[in-house]
């Protein structure tokens with residue numbers, strides 16, 4: 508690596524993003540993928556996702572603007588935030604998004620006030636012991652009460668097109684997907700019994716990537732989901748909202764050791780990114796990124812701490828590292844999703860620069 512690399516630096520591979528999108532498309536043929544902008548909303552990442560043909564899952568006016576900047580037609584945009592301000596609904600209406608998501612009567616009334624015949628999907632909640640990030644406590648209607656909600660929004664005049672769910676992020680076992688799909692099929696049938704014919708199913712995101720622990724091969728993971736979709740929804744339009752799976756393992760972070768101390772007999776290495784920056788994903792997303800010190804040597808229990816003045820800013824405790832010096836680099840892999848996106852400027856520190864490997868990088872590290 509050239510010595511003048513300005514760290515922290517997030518290096519993302521366009522080829523890897525393409526590879527992950529192709530893998531997902533081959534594992535789930537016929538499903539249209541809407542990249543979840545929240546995973547990494549950097550304009551360079553959005554541009555790549557859109558250039559590959561993905562739509563966008565947006566959850567705020569700022570993310571909707573990214574769709575606009577990339578000239579995405581409304582048909583390729585899903586507004587997935589279940590709770591929205593009226594101003595947001597108005598913007599989504601003006602954009603002509605494919606569908607808005609809701610999960611409760613108050614939200615449905617709000618949507619109907621602003622966009623009387625809006626296309627909507629009802630998000631249901633999912634029981635899932637296999638996810639790392641549960642997304643069904645804060646959001647999602649109880650499937651048992653969904654019939655009433657479906658009839659309610661129909662009577663409000665909204666165009667209810669189908670059901671959405673998110674099994675939870677980093678779901679490492681496919682069972683919750685196909686169990687939920689069975690519930691969704693029942694809801695499609697109940698709606699049809701009332702003369703409401705659903706034509707759209709949103710299976711959300713949640714697809715896993717490997718961090719420090721291995722995961723199932725993608726083909727084995729997706730096979731039962733694909734089979735269930737083909738079996739239960741042969742003629743329904745199906746969309747997904749992958750975030751982590753697309754961008755998570757397409758990026759690595761280069762950090763520099765900026766300080767070193769021995770405390771209670773342990774080496775403490777202070778690096779130039781931390782829990783208030785890219786490693787915010789350790790706090791919010793519970794991710795455990797693989798560590799690659801660019802040095803060999805006997806490994807000793809060590810601590811990696813971030814650059815801020817807060818004692819909370821300890822990134823790894825008791826990890827085994829060779830002895831490092833100030834100025835050495837440490838690389839962290841699988842850092843594309845929920846890292847840069849949730850990093851703050853606490854202590855006046857800048858977020859890492861994000862570069863695209865094939866377009867903007869001259870050195871070879873990994």
Ligand SMILES: Cc1ncc(COP(=O)(O)O)c(C=O)c1O
Nearest residue numbers: 543587676712713748749750751
């Ligand atoms: C509504 C919604 N869709 C999609 C995603 C992306 O999920 P993942 O990164 O697990 O694929 C999220 C993540 O929080 C979400 O809340």
